[in-house]
Amino acid sequence: MIQWPRWIPVVARLASVFLLSACGRDGAAPTDPDDVTQWSGDPAAFRWNLPAGVSAPVVPRDNPMSDAKVELGRRLFYDTRLSVNGAFSCASCHRQEFAFADAKNLSVGATGEVHPRNSIGLSNAAYQLSFGWAAPSTNSFELHALIPMFGDAPIEMGLKGRESQVVSDLQGVALYRQLFAVAYAGESSPIRIENVVRSIAAFQRTILSFNAPIDRYRRGDAAALSAAAVRGMALFESRGCTQCHAGADFTLATVPGRAAEAFANTGLYNIGGTGTYPARNRGLMEVTGSAMDMGRMKIPSLRNVALTFPYGHDGSVGSLDAMLENYARGGRLMQTGPNAGDGRDNPYKDSRLRAFALPPGDKADLLAFLQALTDSAFVTNTTLANPWR
Ligand code: HEC
Ligand code: HEC
Secondary structure (H helix, E strand, O other): OOOOOOOOOHHHHHHHHHHHHHHOOOOOOOOOOOOHHHOOOOHHHOOOOOOOOOOOOOOOOOOOOOHHHHHHHHHHHOOHHHOOOOOOOHHHHOEHHHOOEOOOOOOEOOOOOEOOOOOOOOOOHHHOOOOOOOOOOOOOHHHHHHHHHHOEOOEOOOOOOOHHHHHHHHHOOHHHHHHHHHHOOOOOOOOOHHHHHHHHHHHHOOOOOOOOHHHHHHOOOHHHOOHHHHHHHHHHHHOOHHHOOOOOOOOHHHOOOOHHHOEEOOOOOOEOOOOEOOOOOOEOHHHHOOHHHOOEEEOOOOOOHHHOOOEOOOOOEOOHHHHHHHHHHOOOEEOOOOOOEEHHHOOOOOOOOOOOOOOHHHHHHHHHHHHOOOOOOHHHOHHHOOOOO
16 A cells, blocks of 8 residues: 655645556656656555566665655756765766766766776666676665765765755755655655665666667567677677676676676786786775786676777777777787886786687677667666756
């Protein structure tokens, strides 16, 4: 039975029941996003919008999904009130048109501080076993969100020490007072940081992309891929890419039970022939302290990869073409500059990588395959878009 908050008038409750059955979260945009009565706080009323055969992501027991919570999370994800300068939001570095990456080599935070890493696209991030390029113990959206919000090395949103300010800013917005009350019914002061984090996490669990040509092909529509993309798919397998970019999201990082294999040094650097990666970007080594983990980064999902340029953990690979050249060579050659060295000979390079010949026809086919991982409906899906516009 749905527990309606007392303040919602009876007429609105009836309207809400009608609207929910009419829209759900199946992609139909609500008529008036500011009309809070259409959002249900009942977890049982929440519907995943997944193709047949795709299982729902894991949801923590203490943060069940609901329509109201997801809408609240969407509001917060796009809300510049969640930043020290009032001009930044999660979406500043995770933009829908770029599959929720940011098209910058390195992200820039609210205070102008440059992040050492490239923003990660969020397509199907709900299935990731860990969050960040090299943070194996950050294993939920709830844990991860604290980093951009409150972290200070680097500063992203710059909210450290401003918790009560954020809460009072949110309390000043009527829509938030209403949505928090529906999403966290029964709590006496629902507007608190834990619930901000929970809501953003719930929204991120709906950033789902299963409509690329490759998905339609996998569902049995042979015509969804061009002949070139089909040839590229075969090359992707035979050139060893699927050893790491495997499974539904083209990464072991979303394949349950394979998390330990989901990090690799791909020979992007080999500073002075010592195997070293640049400071602040040494991968798992920064967590474990073990030299063997030098340069080991999470294998990124390749969903919507054509939109998540530039590439690599530090955005230092400008194009998919350049990425393929590096793989074919067996590592990247940096001829000049402070990071000069031949990544092919990096002693910590993953043994799954093997150089291969890359004639122009093969390259074109591989690129056609990578382009076929783009879900154009995803980047225009209104339920994922900025609700404040
Ligand atoms: C200053 C830009 C910036 C802002 C603001 C920002 N992010 Fe990120 N995000 C990044 C970067 C850069 C990474 C990669 C970080 C790393 O590996 O160290 C990242 C990684 C992530 C990941 C990991 C994805 C994966 O598959 O591993 C998630 C989830 C995420 N961000 C969500 C958020 C949320 C939620 C917010 C708002 C609360 C937010 N981000 C704000 C830049 C940003
Ligand atoms: C040993 C595991 C492994 C293999 C094999 C592998 N990759 Fe990767 N791939 C990675 C890792 C790890 C990264 C991130 C590396 C970094 O930034 O330091 C990556 C990054 C990429 C990126 C950039 C994605 C982004 O968002 O930045 C593309 C594209 C890519 N790989 C395609 C391929 C292709 C094509 C092949 C086969 C020729 C391949 N990979 C083989 C592990 C692998």
